Amino acid sequence: MRRTVMAVVLALSVALPAAGVAGAVDAPASGSGSYVGVEYFPEPDGEGARTSVPVNSPHAQPETPARHRTPVASEDGEVVPLAETGPTADRLDVTIVGDGYTAAEQEDFLQDARTKWDEVTDIEPYRSYEGLFNVWAVKAVSEESGVTGDPGRDDVRNTALGSYFWCSATERLICVDLDKTKSYADKAPATDLVIVISHSAKYGGAGYSGLAADYGYDGVSTLSSDNAQSTLIAAHEMAHSIGLLADEYQYAGYGDHPGPEPAYPNASMLTADRMAAQRAKWASWLGEADPSGGTVGTFEGADYYEYGVYRPTRNSLMRALNTDEFNLPGREAMIAGFYRSANALTPLVDTTVTVSRFTPLSVELADLDTGLAGIRLRWYVDGREARQARGMTTVLPATLGVPAGRRAHRVTATVVDTTSAVRSPVVRDLTSNSVTWTVTR
Ligand SMILES: [Zn+2]
Structure with missing residues (x-):
């Protein structure tokens, strides 16, 4: 169903976000100086890591007071439906916002947004369930082209969302101003998840999740526009928000899982025989050949812990970005998530x-x-x-x-x-x- 609707909707005519976010506060509680947790992937092909980063960006364009705005019609804030498959109440609504695209580069942004969504929906189970998604592109006009930290750490750009590499002194970690991002995302008819596309060919990205209380949507994924591997970051991050999946990697030195049994559908303290006996977690998939390679079982190391907690397969897209396959239990959990929102x-x-x-x-x-x-x-x-x-x-x-x-x-x-x-x-x-x-x- 994608690309069927290409009408341009003026931001001002767009209705307020759906009633589903009615409980959200008007202004995010987290203001300047606040920090949030974020996940990133230091190397393409590698496992993830987590750190804490500022909510706001030092590189975001200051808001222009209304009286100083040029009377020339600006595309800033325009919403373009990239895929409209059904009413927002019956769909997962993904809102894609561009950063580091100037007024002259907005068509590039739309093309990059389409390409990224096409790449995400090449991956199962997004591929089979693409028809449960609406996709809204929101144009954000930046003063300068490109984003801060590309190519060098000292390259600074003034952009609409202030996205930047070298966040938290980590080159591949792209942070963004979450409040600026919300001000654009809120122009879409509805938003369950946000993807920020940062205008850059350099590999990088990040995932913010658990934002619902402050922002009205659970997750924001950042990724660079012209780097194919960055697509996997969004596919991974959306799976946390949609499927409530755990990370299937562990940190050296993190030691034993302290218990109790994690709520995640893809992490368990049960070994295969006990899982089968209790018919718990992914018991119904044990022994199946998995698309990620190998067989579904219980592999020690998950949810950051090295011992005493197990993941379903040796590898998967929830463990490392060297595969584009979710495992069978992960897919089932994501399908459950699709139908929780759609x-x-x-x-x-x-x-x-x-x-x-x-x-x-x-x-x-x-x-x-x-x-x-x-x-x-x-x-x-x-x-x-x-x-x-x-x-x-x-x-x-x-x-x-x-x-x-x-x-x-x-x-x-x-x-x-x-x-x-x-x-x-x-x-x-x-x-x-x-x-x-x-x-x-
Ligand atoms: Zn993750």
Whole structure:
């Protein structure tokens, strides 16, 4: 579905963020001088690391007071839908903001945003579930082209979001001004995750997560625009926010996991035999050949600890950026996450008004690529299946078997994702969704 809609939406005409973020504060609680945790990958092909970095950037452009703004129309803050697959309430909304692109380079930014999203969605399970995502590009006009720290540590640029290499004295760590980023991301119709593309060919990036309380969305990934390996940083970071996945790497000297059992779906203190006996965590995948290579089992070292905690596979994209494969338990957890924020069934007829027996009822299914069986759609009248309507996206209540008469009846459409990438009944339930109409006469 990507690239189907290319209309330009003026930022000022865009509605406020969806009701889902209503609990978020207006101004982030974390102000100047605050620090947040961030993850980065010191070497392409390598394992990750974590550190603490400032919320704000010394390199961000100061806000121009409204009265001093040039009257010339500026693209700054314009929203361009790169993929609009469904209503924001039924989709994961990814907002991509560019930094280090001048007014003359905004088309470059849009092209880079499309390329990056195409690269992310070459990776499973993003590939199969691309149809559950909306993607919004927000133009941020920078005074200067490129970002601070490229090519050299002392190269400083004045940019909209102030993104910079050499954050926390680490060359490949690209930090960004989180408050500036929010001011642009908030122009999109809805935002579940943010990707900042920093205009640079040098390898680098970072992942901020757990931001929901202060910013209204969980994660911000930074990555450099013209470096293919930086794409894997975004794929990895989004998996933390979406799939609630642990890092599958460990630090030398970090020692024993202190317990209790971690909540992460891909880290456990149980060895394979105990996991199988308790049918816990990834028990249903044990022994399977994994796309990351090798077999699903329990491999010691995960969630930063060296001992007493296990990951599902020897390697995976949650361990190091030398592979673009998530392991099977990780994929299932991400699919669960997709369906926590999105769903595959959208009613095309208002469910809040009573309809007649002869009102055509239509639904739209997300365009997914989840295998032969795919999304299963079924219809019910007062809880009883109308088997003749299996898979139909438009039905007439009368033909489904709703009888004439004064009594009101319920017509329900239900979908479930039958993908073989899901084995847990709990996750299968998450993939299911229903809509119901009241029908009379
Ligand atoms: Zn990570």
